[in-house]
Amino acid sequence: MSQESILEVKDLRTSFFVEGDEVKAVDGVTFDVPKGKTLGIVGESGSGKSISALSILQLIDSPGKIVGGEVHFKGENLLDYSTADMRKIRGNQISMIFQEPMTSLNPVYTIGQQIREALKIHRGLDKKDGTEKAVELLELVGIPSPRKRVTQYPFELSGGMRQRVMIAMALACNPELLIADEPTTALDVTIQAQILELIKELQDEFGMSVVMITHDLGVVAETCDYVAVMYCGKVVEYADVKTLFKNPRHPYTVGLLNSLPRSDVDQEELIPIKGTVPAPHEMPDGCRFAPRCPFATELCHRELPNLDDVGEGEQIRCWIYTDEWDGDPEVKVYDPERTSEDK
Amino acid sequence: MTNQQQVEQGDKKQKVENPKVKSIKDFYRRLKKNKAALIGFYTILILIAVSIIGPFLTSHDPNSTNVTERFQGPSAEYWFGTDHMGRDIFTRIIHGMSLTLGIGFASVIMGALVGIPIGIISGYYGGRIDNIIMRLIDILLAFPGILLALAIVSILGGSLVNVTIAVAIYAIPGFARIIRGSTLAAKKLEYVDAIRALGAKDGRIIFKHIMPNVLSPVIVNATLYIASAVLTAAGLSFLGMGAQPPTPEWGAMLNDGRGYMYDAGHIAFFPGMFIVIVVLAFNIFGDGLRDALDPKMKK
């Protein structure tokens, strides 16, 4: 990668230990977030994308545990940090917003109290200065009559407004990195667009880097510069957003795109990916996607491919793009027409 | 899709067809995991067995007095000592076991038999009936704890049967309320609407579809109510309003003992200890049942 990265995640592993079983929710995830850019992490539910995001800030609750890997933020491995040092990062240099604005704010404290808290911890602002700054932040995120809002409780605000409050709270200390975990999933479609727009504006204004976790390729297309596609706890494809949409290479990415209505490509029909995501305890030995992959060969079922560089900053975890590939050599070329004929 | 997956899906379909069997199995599986609940369950079984067989095995007569052997401490002859009339406390406790368990079970079953229909009617029909029933329940609940039972016994007069009735009445409002809540929840299930749309009669809906859904809160609460019924009944007897002498009821035995705390504390100690064992067993078992049946605790 030629650009400077603000965050480099290497071989991150997070597991949940339930009744003696280890469930590998994040199983060796690697990705970079270039400075000032937005990385999208896409995947179905259960792909480990949210757990990856929570692992960056070490917000994993028991029975979950980060079992390996490195999380380099501005060159330093956060996993080596003490709890106290980590707290200085959270809400300060790296902030996070969550999927459920309805439940992510504490119901018994006012909006102002909750925004002031981060300012007090990281900037030492007292109540008066904190309130001024909170009003300023609410204004920034487009909340009308912010001075009144700081004294209100979360229940007095709509879902969209609450997500704006969450964003204001996250931005309180001018973070360098914002992790947004499905920030719009729980919101109405019209509000979704507004919130995404807001995040983008603020990113431009403050030069933040953003990690956007989503299952929605539409969101990716609108907001991201780079994309990491996750499947079963692993990154299967990493590319810049244009390449990914124009020339998706991993069969899973192709499948995702084919199952989505698009305006930029001629589609005869939407093709859903066959089968379902394997349960954690039935994980295949080889490529996790092999049971659902139309091109899978015996090699795919037997051995797990690596996440390999395929040039131009693109990385793919698929046997098709390796020298070992033993199936149809033609499949390397993406052609929606042909795959739909296959069916 | 591979063959194996297809087979698996076929299996799943079969399981789904009979959700009840699955949930009972599931329930046993989860109950087994809760060691405390199992201990509670086995203790209850043992207590029941002792209450039936025990009286035939004791070497003393529960009611035969012996003036020369009064206030004896625990010994090989009198395991738990003797009381103020020289009666063997251990024998009396064993003979009293069936009374305690009997009052507990009988009062809770009676309370449930009245409370459950009230709760179902209230929750299922709603509206005016519900309103009236709930106001009446509110009135009963305005007499806290043992007070309602005390009031009832003061009308009926003190006897074991009246204590049982009093404790049963005391259990009614609780059952009615819980069942009303579960009925409301079950009524909201979409399939109940669908069945009603198909023209099913109320009675059929209640028995076939509502009842199974309210069953698990009934079982959990009945278990926990037995615990508090035993405490309440013993309390009434302790006050002299339940079992009359010389019945070997534990609360009444405690009442006998409290006059001799200076010289023979064991007279009060042992019956109380057995009340604790019985109540503890039902509480532990009830807690375990609740955890096992609570969908929130799944996984």
Next chain:
Amino acid sequence: MTVYIIRRLIQLIPVLLGVTILVFLLMHLTPGNPAQLMAGENAPPETVERIEDRLGLNDPLPVQYFDYITGVVQGDLGTSMRYNTPVIDEVGDRFWVTMELAIYATLLSIFLGLIAGIISAVRQYSVSDVTIMIIALFGLSMPNFWLGLMLMQWFAINLGWFPPTGWGSPSQVLLPVITLGTAGAAIIARMTRSSMLEVISQDYIRTARAKGVKERIVVYKHALKNALIPVVTVVGLQFGSLLAGAVLTEEVFAINGMGRLLVDSIMNRDFPVVQACILIISVVFVVVNLLVDISYRFLNKRIDLNE
């Protein structure tokens, strides 16, 4: 909020009416003639009739109830059959003794219950959690009259640290309050623990952590305040059972409170006193629950908008 309070006060009226009707019927459901009871078994029929007239026992029931309720509202709770004195004089100070006992016991159970419950939740599955929960289970399963007798035997009789009976001095207060408060403490501890555990897994706790808030503050500021909301309702119900449980505690420690008066009066079939005691305890309970409900509303700001 004002609307809510007014609505709750209006709702209170049918409950209080119902309670008075039930308490009133107590006397009339009782087998035997109260006038005969008052006059004594061998009293001449004329005396009995005279008493019946004086008590209005020959009036239709609704009239009698009306007379009764007008009396109650004016503070006239009837006349003790046994002592032939106004019931209100009999209850008098004993009411405050029972209230004191119940209030101290409630405070103790809140104090112990909250501390134990929080420790248990914060250190879930630790040795202290398991120990606390086992003790709580015992506390819940012990008849308080037995606990009282055992405490009396150990600390009053064997060790001589406290007087075994009576009420008034601090040393007399301690054992009865522990006796009465233990079950409540156990219930509050269990409730606090489960409530805390539920709150700790909420999204807003994660938000607080993501802000860089210290774990201690996450627990005591963000979690506790939310966790206490459901505990408040339990405290109200607890106060009621403690009030009723005081009957047994007073018996054990020979405390001259309303509970003991109630038991004595039941034994002596002094029904006006029985009526009065049951009525007073119920009304106190209902009023306390109302106050608790209002404070619950006050604490739980979320509900307001929904209604």
